[in-house]
Structure formats: structure tokens, C-alpha cells
Amino acid sequence: MQIHSSNNRNEKPTQAQIDLAFLFTTDLHVGSLPFYKQRAKRSSLDLTYEIDDVFHRRSYMSPLSWRAIMLFALNEGKTVNVHEMDRPGRYRRLFPRTLMRRLYWHARPNADFPPVARLYDPNGQSVMLLTRSRFCGHAVDALHNLADGKPVFQPLWISDIMALRPMLGIELVRDETFSTSRPIGAYLEAAAMTGRIVDERELSSLPLLGNVPRLAIPPSSQVVRRIFEQECRENPALTNLQDRSIYEDYSPA
Template sequence: MQNHSSDDDTKLRQAQTDLAMLFSTDLHVGAERFYKIKRKGTALNLRYEIDGELHQRSYLSALSWRAILLFALTESKTVIVHEMDEPGRYRRLFPTTLLRRLQWHARPNANFPPVARLYDPNGSAVMLLTRSRLCGHAVDVLHNLTDGEPVFQPLWISDIMALRPMLGINLVRDDAFSATMPVSAYLEAAAITGRIAAEPELCETPFGGNVPRLELPRPSAAVRSLFDQACRENPAVQDLQGRTAYGDYDFD
């Protein structure tokens, strides 16, 4: 019984840490926050369960789904997503096998190669996924959606899926992607070159063994207010502010 309780405490603490990270930053596309520049009249369709109760909704704002997840998970409810965006697209981008691999990589003090690559065939957007967070509802991502150098941050999977209907960024999964170099190599190369380098280019990059922290976009007031409410209801989460994804990796 003690081991079971200890495991539950560890999972709860990790979920709280993941939430703190997700609400300490925000997804920017170009120079603006994603939810501020979405096209008018667009929505993200979702079909999901909360503690076995099935829901089907269309959310006009990415913040709406974040709020539902935040309060469901802080109340220890089980959330299972069946569909996001167009029917079948969620599982094309995030098949069960990929979600399991991302979860396997969610180990403390790791430095594994990236697990998957998403890209826009009609644009320049690239995302490298490294591990899962928050029971598979979020992932750590190195991406180039912002102005300036690439960003390494945890992102809600719902935000990744919403890029197509809300902004027309139609990401697909690169089935040929197979990384052999660790996450740290991609991060250091991003800091040196200002872009996400392909693996052949990594072999020619003059690494110095130092993994600098790429600048994180700041969260909006709306995102912070959601998190502040969760902190008032669960003070333990408040103590986790300031944590970043880098703290869960071993880049030494």
C-alpha cells in the first residue's frame, strides 16, 4: 500500500509540475500569441471523455479546452481524447504507438533523441517532439513557429492540432524521421544556427558541449489568470512556478 501511495504522489507531483510549465509559457506564431491571431469563425472540434462521460464540442478558443483540462486534471479526473480537428487526423499525427514512445521518453534526467518530426508541407513550420507531459495531453517541442530563434517548450497537443483549422498550418508527421543524436544536440544547434537543423547538418555543427536555454515566450494575462485560479485552489502548484522543460533533462 505504501508503494502504491508513493507512486500516486509521484504522478500527482509530476502532473502539477507539468501544469506549472504549461501555464508559464504560451505558443506564439510569428510575433503574436496563437489564440489572438486565429482566423475568425474557426474552431477546434473535439470528442472526448471525462470520467467515462462522452462529450463532443467545438471550441472557438484554444483557451477553452485548456481550462477544461486544467480543472478536470486538478480534480484527478480521467480525460481521454478520441478526436481532434477533422475525423481521424488526431490519430494520424499522434497514433497510439507514438504516444507510448513519447511517454517512455518521459523519464527524469534523460537526453534521448527526438521521437517524431511534424512539418508543414506548404510552409516552413517544423516541430520536433521529445517527450509527453500531463498524461499524454501535452508534449515537449522544439519548434520554429515564432519570430527569431527556435523555441523549446511544452505545448498542449490541442494547440498543435488547432493550428490547421485556426491558422491554416497543416502539420503532417514525417514517417521517414529517425533521429540518432540526442535532444541536446538539436538544442545547441538551434542556438548556434538560429534554426532547427536536420541531422546531416548536426554532424557538421561545431558543438561546444554547452546547451543554452532558448528564450521562452511569456504567457498572456488570460493564461496566467487560469493558472492563478488553480493555484488558489491548490497552493502546492504555486511553488512550482518558474520551472521549465530543461529541468527534466540531463544536458551535462
């Protein structure tokens, strides 16, 4: 996948460019701080990956380090495949291929699908509901409560989700019993109404009207904005995406 196209600002952006803009106009916050500013409490994120069939094994102390390497490779039109993140086998336990196929199938516009997975911390209060994949499977849309317990709906790098355990001790696991028939729009409306992420049973008792308000999302930090500004200079089509929101990819519930 190659992110850059022509220098025409009016050219229709590709889906990869749209996803990239979403990922760079917001940041994952854990508590009140951006994830990348958190001082690692434990260890680095270990990755095994290949770029154009060349295997690499690396450890990264900052979420931004891996992100920069991946973006550089994708900008060069190279193929990036991740095989392991964190402990051996944990990546595929959290994101098995069957789940990734379902998330990919949901990656279409105007589709208010039900969440397809629930991640949670058995030793804490952290919860994530995943709806679709982005950026060729390197990111997902998630409704989560990592930012001071308040519900946030934003795209997240999968590497950031995986790095929560080694760096901050937040060990998310996948709820293998999770299943819901209610669309993500209902969960978003309930989150705005209650200030938290509710389960399907509680959804049935709430007076939902089908109006999906936009939850507040943490802005991108200065360093992430600078990276995106550089991408905009190299690819002017991205400039028109700075005010776009992932909510535009979801139809009303």
C-alpha cells in the same frame, strides 16, 4: 488524475503539478502573437472526447476553451480521454498510439533522449521536433519555429498543435521517415548556434561542444497567468514551480 493535493507549500509536487506549471508559465506564439489571440482564419477545433465514460462532441473557437474544460475535469479527479481532434482520423495520424507510448517512455527526469517525431508543414516552413509527453499525454515537449521562425523549446498542449490547421491554416503532418540518433540537447545547441532548427546531417558539420544554452521562450500572457495564479491559490505547492524550466528535465548532451 487529480491535480490538487494538500495546502502544504513545502509538499513535494507531483509530476502532474510540475507539468501544469510548465504549461502555464509559457504560451505558444504563432508569429509575434500568442496563439489564443490569433483571429481564426478558418473554423473551430472539433473534438470528440469522454470524461468519466461520458462522450462529448464539441467545437471550440479558442484554444483556451478546451483547456479550461479539461482542467476543470482533471481538478475534479475525472478521467479525460480524447478520441478525435479536428478532421476524423487526423489526431491518430499525427499522434498514433505507438508514438504516444514512445513519448511517454521518454517522460523521465535527466534523460537527454533523441527526438521521437518530426512534424512539419509541407506548404510552409513550420517544424516541430517532439521529445516526450506531459500531463498524462495531453501535452508534449517540442522544439519548434512557429514564433517568427525562431527556435523555441517549450511544452505544448496537443490540442493547440491540432488546432493550428482549422484555426490558422497551418496543417502539420508527421514525417514518417524521421529517425535520429542525436539527443535533443544537440538540436538545442545547434538551434542556439544557427538560429534555426537543423537536420541531423547538418548537425554533423557543426562544432558542437555539448553545452546546451536555454533558448528564449515566449512568456505566458496575462490571461494564462491569471489562471495559473488561481491554481496556485488552490494548490500552494505550485507556487514553488513558477521559476522552474523544462531544461531541468534534460541532462547535458
